[in-house]
Amino acid sequence: MPVKKKRKSSGSEDPSIRKCKITGYCRTQTPGRLLNPDDQFSSKKCLAWFYEYAGSDDIVGPESMEKFCEDIGVEPENIVMLVLAWKLEATNMGFFTKEEWLKGMTSLRCDCTERLQGKLDYMRSQLNDPVIFKNIYRYAFDFARDKDQRSLDMDTAKSMLALLLGRTWPLFPVFHQFLEQSKYKVMNKDQWYNVLEFSRTVNTDLSNYDEDGACKCAGFLSASLRRCFRVKRLLMCL
Structure with missing residues (x-):
């Protein structure tokens, strides 16, 4: 989830370092206390956990979110x-309200840091389910946009697309190049949805790429993008 501040990796070679399956980022994992699987979820404990970060504000904001991520x-x-x-x-983006926290953590059955850490691999695995991934992808549009705008500004759109498709769509570098060179300032919801369909429709070797079809699939794909794909196709034939 993109935020304004970034922290640097420590670069430690300690064997306790665990490599993130999605981003490749490494962070030393501090061993937490062992949890009894028979322990019951506690709403009271979950609420107290929320206030460790929210304080008196009744909301986890950007600064508290960084501490939460670190924990x-x-x-x-x-x-x-x-x-x-x-x-x-x-x-x-960057905020969790008390209502969101309690509802979501209750569904995850997480009332403390250790329980949530135990769910991270499960949450990452959900990205491998095409239906769930599509739901997350669609959710990301409204989550990331300014609420007084109906579209995503292009810088945010590029960051979110890189996060969602950058490591799984082989043709993403070509598409990203198109976005970098295009004159588009925003991306609307239909365009956002169509990019995912486009990424799932066109084969990696471009064998089923059809300019007219691709244009219909993603309505804002202009001639410059089609030229990018023609060049890539020519290079693949060399």
């Missing part, structure tokens, strides 16, 4: 934070 051992930019926001049905 669970995940970088704020890690895609698993987007999955967590989706699970909590959070409406604003």
